[in-house]
Amino acid sequence: MLTSSLYPVTWQGDRAVLIDQTRIPQEYRTVEITNSESMADAIKTMIVRGAPAIGVAAAYGMYLGSQEIITSDRTTFLQQLEEIAQKLRQTRPTAVNLFWAIERQLQTAHHTPGDLTALKTALLETAQTIQREDLATCQAIGDHGLSILPETPEKLTLLTHCNAGALATAGYGTALGVIRSAWRANRLQRVFADETRPRLQGAKLTAWECVQDNIPVTVISDNMAAHCMKQGLIDAVVVGADRITTNGDAANKIGTYSLALVSKAHNVPFFVAAPLSTVDFKLATGEEIPIEERDAQEIYQIGDSRICPEGADYYNPAFDVTPAHLITAIITEKGAVKPEELKQFKV
Numbered sequence: 614m615l616t617s618s619l620y621p622v623t624w625q626g627d628r629a630v631l632i633d634q635t636r637i638p639q640e641y642r643t644v645e646i647t648n649s650e651s652m653a654d655a656i657k658t659m660i661v662r663g664a665p666a667i668g669v670a671a672a673y674g675m676y677l678g679s680q681e682i683i684t685s686d687r688t689t690f691l692q693q694l695e696e697i698a699q700k701l702r703q704t705r706p707t708a709v710n711l712f713w714a715i716e717r718q719l720q721t722a723h724h725t726p727g728d729l730t731a732l733k734t735a736l737l738e739t740a741q742t743i744q745r746e747d748l749a750t751c752q753a754i755g756d757h758g759l760s761i762l763p764e765t766p767e768k769l770t771l772l773t774h775c776n777a778g779a780l781a782t783a784g785y786g787t788a789l790g791v792i793r794s795a796w797r798a799n800r801l802q803r804v805f806a807d808e809t810r811p812r813l814q815g816a817k818l819t820a821w822e823c824v825q826d827n828i829p830v831t832v833i834s835d836n837m838a839a840h841c842m843k844q845g846l847i848d849a850v851v852v853g854a855d856r857i858t859t860n861g862d863a864a865n866k867i868g869t870y871s872l873a874l875v876s877k878a879h880n881v882p883f884f885v886a887a888p889l890s891t892v893d894f895k896l897a898t899g900e901e902i903p904i905e906e907r908d909a910q911e912i913y914q915i916g917d918s919r920i921c922p923e924g925a926d927y928y929n930p931a932f933d934v935t936p937a938h939l940i941t942a943i944i945t946e947k948g949a950v951k952p953e954e955l956k957q958f959k960v
């Protein structure tokens with residue numbers, strides 16, 4: 614039974630309802646999505662974000678797009694559905710879940726016999742299945758995390774980066790799923806949350822999720838992790854991932870790589886929590902992962918305030934890649950494994 618009640622995407626009859634994550638924590642608002650174009654925009658503008666969550670969103674976007682196609686001819690329908698798939702693919706390049714969910718919907722379309730009404734129904738059912746599977750996957754990740762976290766006489770203090778929580782998934786979360794399971798098992802003292810510049814998902818979203826669940830949380834700026842570890846404040850680091858390659862290299866929010874280096878320097882276990890849908894077995898190493906670069910305004914502006922002078926240049930990669938040798942274990946729904954053991958799950 615799922616214990617989280619926070620779902621970033623819900624299906625309500627003929628529309629997807631998204632929590633608008635750009636407004637948390639100042640306000641909790643939802644956005645109704647009734648067409649594929651709006652879903653693509655919601656993913657690109659990060660109203661919905663987080664690898665599994667954008668996979669779920671894209672899956673519903675494919676169904677909404679199918680409803681927009683006016684033809685009774687199956688070949689024409691499938692051609693136009695591919696155009697909708699391409700529109701959704703072009704939203705964000707790094708999280709493999711987006712592409713995996715779109716491909717799964719295309720497979721559904723191509724392999725569903727009967728008329729187009731049956732095909733469209735199958736697309737909705739597949740989106741709902743993807744969402745339901747991810748909910749169960751996150752719970753399993755959380756529970757497998759308990760087996761790998763350090764055994765300490767005191768309750769644990771865990772550091773996380775960005776938001777890999779219920780908001781980033783179908784619910785419950787991956788890194789925050791491990792944190793929630795540790796909290797429920799009475800093994801967690803406190804969470805340290807990196808603010809995670811420039812979009813501040815840690816300060817805004819992870820802190821908000823922890824407060825909602827009454828989990829003690831301390832927000833720190835991204836340059837504090839080393840100092841905290843040197844003081845012995847951190848027992849382990851648990852982060853999410855947007856794309857993991859066959860050798861166990863993991864792309865995650867920018868700043869994860871430096872956090873992994875600092876963890877290694879302080880001999881602090883560094884865990885990546887992610888569903889197997891985040892593993893891209895078509896890629897051998899992290900060098901091949903496309904890294905999204907986002908608008909410079911995310912760097913030079915906070916809210917409505919510009920913090921940098923005109924005339925400066927900006928660089929805004931949204932992700933970086935942590936090499937497998939810096940990762941203690943990858944926590945999946947099938948168990949926690951060393952990075953080099955990940956290939957056992959390749960089908």
Ligand SMILES: CSC[C@H]1O[C@H](OP(=O)(O)O)[C@H](O)[C@@H]1O
Nearest residue numbers: 662663664775777781853865866
């Ligand atoms: C559980 S995946 C969460 C993952 O996605 C985040 O990126 P973004 O907020 O840009 O979608 C971040 O990398 C998280 O670790």
